[in-house]
Amino acid sequence: MIRKKPKIETILDNIEAEGFALSQRSMDYGGGSIEILYIQQLTDRVSLMDFVIRPLSLYLGQHRNDMNGTKAKTIAQNVLYVDDYQIQSDGEEVQASILDGKVIILLTDDDEYIVVNLKKVEHRSISEPTLEYTLRGPRDCFVESLDTNLSLIRYRNKDAKLRICQYKVGKRTKTSVAMFYIEDIANDKVVSLIKQRIQAIDVDGIGDSGELEVFLQNSNLNLFPQMGVVERSDMAQHLLHEGKVLVLVDGSGLALSAPKCFPEYFFSCDDRYDNMYFGLFMRILRYASFFIALYATCFYVGMSEFHIDALPSRYVISLAEMRASVPFPPIIGGLMLEFVVELLREALLRVPKQIGPAVGIVSAIVIGQAAISAGIFSPLLLILASTSLLASFVMPDFALINPIRILKFIAILCTGFLGFYGLVLFSCVLLIHLVSIESFGVPYFAPFAPFNRYDFIRSFIFNISISPFRPKYLKNKDNTRRKT
Amino acid sequence: MHSSVSNRQMFFLLLLTLTAYTVISIPNVISQTSGTGGWLSLMITAFLFAVFVVVIVRLNSAFPGMMLFEYSQRIVGRIMAYVLAVYFILYFLMISAYLNVQLSAVLRAGFYPKTPQWAMTIASAIVFGIVAHRGVASVARFFEVIGTIFVITAVATHFVMLLQGDLREVQPFFHTSKLPEYLLGVKDCLFAFLGVELLTIFPLSGKSIGRSVTTAFLTVLFIGIFYAFVVETCIMMLGMQSAQNYNFALIEAVKQIDNPVLERFDILFLTVGFAGLVTGVCGVYLALVEYAARLFHKANRLAIVVGTGVVMASLSIATQSIKPAMTVLESVIPIAGLVSAFLIPTILLLIAKVRGLVQKPL
């Protein structure tokens, strides 16, 4: 299709008619003018002055009388001190480019125009991670600027096969989305599936990677996330080398990785950097923490309401004494206390930093102690609920904490109605759900089910020197990390 | 999602389905019929059923990715295939209702004396439905996970029982004069191995047929050894006389285990053991749903699951209320089981071989 080449005036009239505030710098040269269009808030004005306006001014000063017929290409190649520029001719794209933070240079005698990337958006500098904090390992994490994030990834991955696909998502926000993968490792089906889904997104705008995730997942009704959330650049590098696909969203400090399986939520970067036996210990601890976080309160409800005779006799008497003044049955007490714990968790997340520690101390000690003194909760229940809360923070990937917080209540209800058999039924339903979902074609519960011995061992013991193969359940093109 | 099962999954499918409920009552049955030589009756029966399962696996491997309903259409024609499907639906309906009733009875007798059986039946049936709705591949993975936990816990528990029990209760292990008793005991062990016919709904991939056949054969033999281990350790803990008196002898034996943590060690059985039990019943219910789904292929799967669940739960509740119903089921199921596990697959395999539909494995 031959694009229409409107005159500079038409373009300027169109932009003026839209009425969005932009800056215009005109440079007349007798027979015409050079118009520089940009949005102040999105442009590096110092660079604009030094590398565009100043050389243009100098050039105009020298060639004022023979500027007629000057082409955009000539100006871009010989006058401007910029590296990132494009020559465009589609007048309808001018507006979009300006809104994207680019500088548009229009010339009277040329229907082509120069698009210069001098985008400068205020964003926070690279800081320490808050979600994936680790004792050992690099501390740089992604920020809201896509360019900065790209630089972090490029810095760690000098692989010629690293592919970056960029898209614009959102009719109004036109958010930049970049997809990363290593071409000769990643599974083609996963790559094409993610590409397809990104390109199929039809929505007003995307604000964060979380909103993009909703469009990329298999099912949005699922409680368990099917994509990973990555904050650290070293983690991103590891994931790319595993054969995963990374998706970064401009304006979001968290990247998405796919596919992501359930056991991977228990992996942490520390496991790679530390001694492998310590890594094994920590992974076992995390798996145990998952069960404690989910089942601690259920254990209390089941034991004190249905299966009292399973406890040592002396302890039954102590338990009875603890519960003597508590008016609520264990199930009601358990639900109430878990609700209070969730209130506490949310409150501490949003409380101002200045009073956060004080609030934490007040709620933990005062409420806890007062509740026992008032006979509302039994001390054992409080201990178990607190342990459950602590255990939920042991998991390195915060995305798994949210399902636990919800499932805990359902588990307590099931236990409260049918004791440990109710808990067994709940666990069966949970397990069948986990084994039946997939993350971009990969079984969610791999390598536990379907079982793979190599991957299963590696999900507990990991050391780069003794792990020559990548995870087999990802069905990568190249499964070999190193020659054996 | 791939719909074939691996050899490992087949192992757990067979293990949990066969031991679903029978493992609880088999010490009682064996101690009454074969006494201390019950292990021999079990091994003989295991060998027989290992042969039956080889037939089923051979058939499945010859038609990769298909279940019995599909490949029987090729072998005996559409009408006969539908007749077989109806037969299997009725058979699995009976089995799942029976197992559901027994599951509720065990729970009531051992742990929840006041909860009505119908309430537990319905609660369990809902879970069976949720599991069966997910399909063959998911259920196979489900079996893999639960099966692993079940085997490890069961073996560890029975090993402790072996150490704590009285070995004299299971001696003499073999006595020549009692050989007729041991052989007669095989009849009572048949029920313990019903469930191999579940493999008719799980398609195999068709790769390495020899390995699949070997796995299936050894699995059933392993289950025989497992049963023998369970029976002997239960009798060691309870005593021969007591084992004959308890319907749910396994649970009573587990209660006797001395341990520093729990006063009632059968709480472990309530969790892990019943997870295995529920899984086994889920497998049987899945078979019912799969055959029904094939028969009523135009109906929505969820509708089939709910419909069969309602029928199964109603049958379970009716069986609990009508006393002769249980007796009828207990007499019909072994015969129907032999027909399902042996007669039908053998005839199908023979016909398939005669018609050249089954090639020799590489």
Added chain:
Amino acid sequence: MFKNRCKLIVLLLLIIFLLTGCWDAADVSSLDLSTMVILDRKGDELSFTLEIAKISSVSGSGEGGGGGGKKQTYLTGTGKDLAEARHALDMQMDKPLFLGTVRALILTERAAANDLAEYLFRLRENQEYRQKVNISIIQDDPQALTEAENETDQPLGFVIDDTIHTGQANGHTCAVTTEKYVNDILAKRGFIIQHIGLADKQIKLDGYSVFRDAKLVGFISMESSSGLSYMLSDQPIWVYRLPGDGGFITAEVKLGHREIKPSYHDGQVSFRVQLTFKATIQYKTEVSLFPLNEQNIQQYSDDLNQVLAQEVRAAIEQSQNEFQSDYLEFGEAFRLAYPDEFERMDWSAEYLKAIIETSTSVDISVSDKIDIEAS
């Protein structure tokens, strides 16, 4: 479709919650926790005496209620049979009774004489009882037992259970669980049950009650039960004081190995019992007294062997002649070797005619800890 599915799931969940209704839920603080049950018979009436733990609240006042006073109460219910006696108890209870914390089941000799089997079968049927609960016999009235004291002020059921376990750990008792007694009754075997008594209001293990055909037939005191424990216990330990030249030596004796070899010829049952012991000389009454050398040690070994053989012999004769009950489990040994013959014969009669030979040997050594002969 999606909405319908959600509705269906919600409906299913509701069905679960409504149907299950927690029939078996019982808050632990809303139960009367029983720690001991005593069954007694007086004439035609049976009575249950329960020890119920007193529950005091720990909240508000820090650690549990202080002050003196017993931490348990006692309730008695009487009836013509077990069910009626239990019903009479239930009529007195302000909360449902919980039997899962019972640590000791006591029968008086009067009750044990005829009611043991029925009571054990009743126990077997009741899922609440711990299946490993210890059972004991007392001669005294339940009233006397309830007035017993203990230094830790615990419920008496715990004290009795702990006393029995301590005795087992020390190698002095051979108590077994209730299930074993049930099995013995069903197999028509004789058995012994721990007998407890009171000494200055303190619980003590004072011997064993002997049963034949589930009926009480006699009593063996603790002092004369060493032979019995060598035949039944896994790890019996007894201490002996033997005379030496001008003094005494003390030796601890443990059972090394026990073997019972049955034989059956011409309708005659016979056994050969071989017991090997390990004895450790611990100390002498006089340090300077008689040196311990090979000759002396051999002498002590012979003396000890004689004493042990006498005790074992006495225990066997007592079971055959006095009580006429095979509580020493010779029947089991015979059944293993001759199962067909065992099935055909009336073992309770054959046992009384069995010829049982014993042979004992002692391996005596000096304690490793002390150098007795240090100059």
